[in-house]
Amino acid sequence: MNQGLALVETGGVSAPVGPEASEAFASIVGDSPALRRCLADARRIAERGARTVLVIGETGTGKELFARGIHAGGPASDGPFVPVNCPALPASLLEAELFGYERGAFTGARERKKGLLEVAGEGTLFLDEVSSLPLDLQPKLLRALEDRKIRRVGGLEEIAIRCRVVAATNESLETAVATGRFRADLYYRLNVLPVTIPPLREREGDVTTLARHFAREAAERNGVAVRLLSPEALGVLEAHGWPGNVRELKNVVDRAVVMGSGPSIGSDDLHLGRRRARAEDRGVAEHPGIEIPPDGRTLASIEAEAVARMLEITGWNKSAAARILEISRPTLTRKIRQYGIRPPNA
Numbered sequence: 001m002n003q004g005l006a007l008v009e010t011g012g013v014s015a016p017v018g019p020e021a022s023e024a025f026a027s028i029v030g031d032s033p034a035l036r037r038c039l040a041d042a043r044r045i046a047e048r049g050a051r052t053v054l055v056i057g058e059t060g061t062g063k064e065l066f067a068r069g070i071h072a073g074g075p076a077s078d079g080p081f082v083p084v085n086c087p088a089l090p091a092s093l094l095e096a097e098l099f100g101y102e103r104g105a106f107t108g109a110r111e112r113k114k115g116l117l118e119v120a121g122e123g124t125l126f127l128d129e130v131s132s133l134p135l136d137l138q139p140k141l142l143r144a145l146e147d148r149k150i151r152r153v154g155g156l157e158e159i160a161i162r163c164r165v166v167a168a169t170n171e172s173l174e175t176a177v178a179t180g181r182f183r184a185d186l187y188y189r190l191n192v193l194p195v196t197i198p199p200l201r202e203r204e205g206d207v208t209t210l211a212r213h214f215a216r217e218a219a220e221r222n223g224v225a226v227r228l229l230s231p232e233a234l235g236v237l238e239a240h241g242w243p244g245n246v247r248e249l250k251n252v253v254d255r256a257v258v259m260g261s262g263p264s265i266g267s268d269d270l271h272l273g274r275r276r277a278r279a280e281d282r283g284v285a286e287h288p289g290i291e292i293p294p295d296g297r298t299l300a301s302i303e304a305e306a307v308a309r310m311l312e313i314t315g316w317n318k319s320a321a322a323r324i325l326e327i328s329r330p331t332l333t334r335k336i337r338q339y340g341i342r343p344p345n346a
């Protein structure tokens with residue numbers, strides 16, 4: 001297998017269709033003061049052409065949507081938007097992806113290949129889940145951001161980079177620094193212009209606005225008549241805590257639109273208020289409780305099952321799983337290794 005070829009195809013370069021600056025954030029719905037403040041920050045940062053931006057927010061709050069808005073709303077909008085999911089690749093492949101390589105730099109490197117920092121050109125490199133950036137790549141990224149130059153793997157030539165870098169994290173980088181997983185110097189460099197997206201539970205009134213928006217959108221997408229959400233259904237939505245934020249809300253409303261019947265969407269169509277709702281939102285089948293047979297079970301096997309289920313429920317979002325289990329992320333990683341737990345498609 002040609003490994004060199006496989007790795008270059010994983011980056012994914014999106015088409016650079018950039019709306020006008022004024023429309024850049026138009027797909028972001030919500031009128032709450034918390035969201036308005038955040039949008040104003042993002043718009044200002046986009047327009048001023050900041051070269052490094054950090055987008056911070058819990059899972060499902062819209063980090064990628066904001067990153068695309070920052071790209072489209074500023075001088076980088078003519079260039080491509082190049083997303084890179086940091087945890088998706090092992091360190092060596094990620095380095096080759098970001099910085100590129102020269103022919104013969106390693107087995108499989110049959111020809112010279114540009115890194116995504118170069119490919120992004122005058123556009124935006126989106127470094128998603130930057131807290132997962134391997135430690136030994138962090139000084140290299142820092143140098144790239146400071147000197148605006150990179151070297152390809154196995155190369156000597158210094159190549160100027162021109163792109164804007166938008167990094168995103170749902171994990172506190174302060175914690176990652178405190179636990180030695182993230183370099184303080186890179187954190188300070190990234191954190192110059194942070195855009196902090198509020199969790200949905202702190203956006204007063206936005207649940208209703210978003211739910212109506214998603215109900216309309218889902219009806220159009222599925223070619224069914226638009227049904228209104230009943231006041232009772234809106235009450236249930238407003239009362240929910242939304243740990244999965246906007247994505248979770250969208251999933252709940254999408255399902256209600258497709259599965260529900262009757263003139264309006266009622267609270268029963270939402271399937272909220274049941275403990276299994278969260279797992280269902282993420283496409284996880286309902287589980288019975290952890291079973292302990294009469295002759296008992298080892299604590300280790302119970303722990304392994306609990307860890308595996310939590311990973312399944314959170315869609316392998318390790319930060320979220322660790323938070324719910326009230327253990328640190330490194331501890332979770334250790335347990336995954338210890339019990340040999342694997343993602344479904346591994």
Ligand SMILES: Nc1ncnc2c1ncn2[C@@H]1O[C@H](COP(=O)(O)OP(=O)(O)OP(=O)(O)O)[C@@H](O)[C@H]1O
Nearest residue numbers: 027028029058059060061062063064065170246247
């Ligand atoms: N304010 C909003 N208005 C409309 N749609 C939104 C809004 N915020 C998020 N969404 C939608 O919710 C979903 C999740 O958003 P997005 O992928 O940007 O979140 P994220 O913070 O990157 O999540 P993760 O941490 O899981 O990567 C997407 O379908 C997005 O279009």
Ligand SMILES: [Mg+2]
Nearest residue numbers: 063064128168
């Ligand atoms: Mg994302």
